[in-house]
Amino acid sequence: MLLQVLYYIICIELSERRNVLNNKVGIMGGTFDPIHYGHLVIANEVLFKFDLQKIIFVPTGNPPHKRSAALADSYHRYMMTQFATMTNQDFDVSNIEVEKESISYTVDTIRVLKDHYKNTKLFFITGTDAVLDLPNWKAPEEILKLCTFISVNRPGYVTDTLEDKLDKLMEKYNGEILSIRAPQLKISSTDIRNRIKEGRPTKYLLPENVEQYILKKGLYKIDDRKK
Ligand code: ATP
Ligand code: MG
Numbered sequence: 001m002l003l004q005v006l007y008y009i010i011c012i013e014l015s016e017r018r019n020v021l022n023n024k025v026g027i028m029g030g031t032f033d034p035i036h037y038g039h040l041v042i043a044n045e046v047l048f049k050f051d052l053q054k055i056i057f058v059p060t061g062n063p064p065h066k067r068s069a070a071l072a073d074s075y076h077r078y079m080m081t082q083f084a085t086m087t088n089q090d091f092d093v094s095n096i097e098v099e100k101e102s103i104s105y106t107v108d109t110i111r112v113l114k115d116h117y118k119n120t121k122l123f124f125i126t127g128t129d130a131v132l133d134l135p136n137w138k139a140p141e142e143i144l145k146l147c148t149f150i151s152v153n154r155p156g157y158v159t160d161t162l163e164d165k166l167d168k169l170m171e172k173y174n175g176e177i178l179s180i181r182a183p184q185l186k187i188s189s190t191d192i193r194n195r196i197k198e199g200r201p202t203k204y205l206l207p208e209n210v211e212q213y214i215l216k217k218g219l220y221k222i223d224d225r226k227k
Contacts, residue, residue: 023120026055027113027147029097029106031189032077034214035059035084036206038127038187042152045182046125047090050150054090055125056113057081061097061104072219074098083209107139110146122147127154128162131177134169144175151179155186196220 028043035057043055059077078098085091096112097104106124114122124147131151134140151166159165166177187205195202197220202211214220 023117024050024052024123025113025117025120026050026052026123026125026150027058027110028055028125029058029060029109032057032059032081032084033072033189034077034080034192034206034210034219036187036189036192036210037204038154038185040084040088040207041185042127042154042182043091043125044088046123046150046152046180049180050123052090052123054092057085057091057093058096058109059093059098061100062102076213076217076219080210080213083213084207086209105138107137107143107146110143114146123150124148125150125152127152128157128159129154131169132157132165134173140169141173141175144170144173144177149175149177151177152182153179153184155184193220197222 026043026046028039030039032039039057043057046052047055059074059081061074075098078093078095081093085093094113096109110122110124124143126149128151131149134143134149137143151162153162163179166179169175170177192202192205194200195205196214202214
């Protein structure tokens, strides 16, 4: 009996230790205005290459670097992100930023997620353009203390000196930035919005249910997209 109890205690201990070691979660932030296959393919590649438990998509609420008048309402962007990720059980969507009344900064979001996911290594996924913009973010040093960045090549933004630039950022902020390659899709939300405004096709650039949602809600058709 005693031996059996000891055996169970050891099993629980080992499985908890394995959980602690295996806890790796990816965070994919973005305005997702709208979400498209460029976002989805890089998230899935990182999920696979780093053997993460899941990826949490975090649509921005009121991003400091983009004028909110030029964005679809955060509710619509949140809904589109939900629709786009619903067929992947390893993709989650967080409303942490869209629910906020005030401007949302990445550092605040990561603090909250770090607090929630204790004993978990967090990875923040960005395209090349976003990672090179890191010096303009609030508290980059703290962000890099709380999580590891994964920079994914984005067509149009990849430079010969990328590795040098990433090295300099790591040195400056004393953090870890890993760089990986993923299938390159030259898709941007800006192009999709322009296409919709001009009546050009968007098929095969983004999931069909997102396209349907945009159509149903009449998003991006007019300049003032605050609907
Ligand atoms: P916009 O044109 O409105 O800026 P976007 O297509 O750049 O939209 P964002 O929501 O700004 O999309 O980007 C969220 C994240 O996804 C950023 O880290 C960005 O670098 C990355 N990303 C977006 N599109 C691609 C793509 N086609 N390939 C690789 N990374 C991408
Ligand atoms: Mg962008």
